[in-house]
Amino acid sequence: MRPLRRKLVLVGDEAVGKTAILSIHTRGEFPDNHVPTVFENYMQELWVSGAPFRLSLVDTAGHPQMSTVRSLSYADTHVVILCFAVDQPKSLMHAVERWPRELAAFCPGVALILLATKCDLREDPMVEQRLAQQGEHPVTFEEGLEAAARIGAHRYLECSAMHDIGIGELFEHAARIALDEKPRGARTTQLRRRRTHRLSVKSWFSAPELVF
Numbered sequence: 457m458r459p460l461r462r463k464l465v466l467v468g469d470e471a472v473g474k475t476a477i478l479s480i481h482t483r484g485e486f487p488d489n490h491v492p493t494v495f496e497n498y499m500q501e502l503w504v505s506g507a508p509f510r511l512s513l514v515d516t517a518g519h520p521q522m523s524t525v526r527s528l529s530y531a532d533t534h535v536v537i538l539c540f541a542v543d544q545p546k547s548l549m550h551a552v553e554r555w556p557r558e559l560a561a562f563c564p565g566v567a568l569i570l571l572a573t574k575c576d577l578r579e580d581p582m583v584e585q586r587l588a589q590q591g592e593h594p595v596t597f598e599e600g601l602e603a604a605a606r607i608g609a610h611r612y613l614e615c616s617a618m619h620d621i622g623i624g625e626l627f628e629h630a631a632r633i634a635l636d637e638k639p640r641g642a643r644t645t646q647l648r649r650r651r652t653h654r655l656s657v658k659s660w661f662s663a664p665e666l667v668f
């Protein structure tokens with residue numbers, strides 16, 4: 457039986473924690489260091505109602521100068537997880553203004569989850585102090601929820617990869633949404649497909665039956 461295939465792409469500003477989320481989800485490891493991503497692709501094999509289901513999880517580079525490489529990640533995407541960090545209010549501003557423009561250009565109509573990351577830092581006194589000096593504060597739940605409504609996200613979720621909070625719930629919601637969605641994003645040419653394939657680092661891991 458050919459497995460159902462679905463693709464999830466994580467985007468968001470540099471260092472908001474996209475790689476940490478995938479690392480915790482796929483390997484159970486939290487990376488302490490920030491190593492800027494170029495492109496990573498993980499495959500997760502699940503079973504849904506006795507049928508095989510293959511979920512491709514794509515990690516992208518947050519840096520604005522990486523937009524050309526990133527644009528290759530959007531082909532045939534079912535769900536985009538747009539991340540911002542609660543200790544970086546600017547990353548939420550970009551999630552409302554800059555990222556929807558890129559998604560409209562490369563992946564129009566794609567289903568979106570807006571994800572607040574690093575929620576463990578929301579009440580961190582050092583973070584509060586640093587942001588207060590700039591006339592800012594950690595992003596609140598209400599501000600995140602309001603932003604999700606503004607950009608038409610299917611869901612607003614929060615997580616902390618460091619404490620492994622909200623990660624399982626994130627991928628369960630994303631897989632459910634992906635099952636109902638058509639793929640979006642321009643199909644790549646054969647040449648680009650081969651290049652993307654060579655770029656990708658594929659690691660397989662399996663998970664128990666996903667019960668819907």
Ligand SMILES: Nc1nc2c(ncn2[C@@H]2O[C@H](COP(=O)(O)OP(=O)(O)OP(=O)(O)O)[C@@H](O)[C@H]2O)c(=O)[nH]1
Nearest residue numbers: 471472473474475476488490493518574616617618
């Ligand atoms: N406190 C805290 N730190 C986190 C969390 N998630 C990630 N970090 C830290 O944030 C930094 C950046 O995390 P990455 O996962 O590399 O960020 P990224 O979004 O993949 O970055 P790019 O690949 O440059 O786009 C690292 O030093 C992580 O340890 C979290 O939940 N809480």
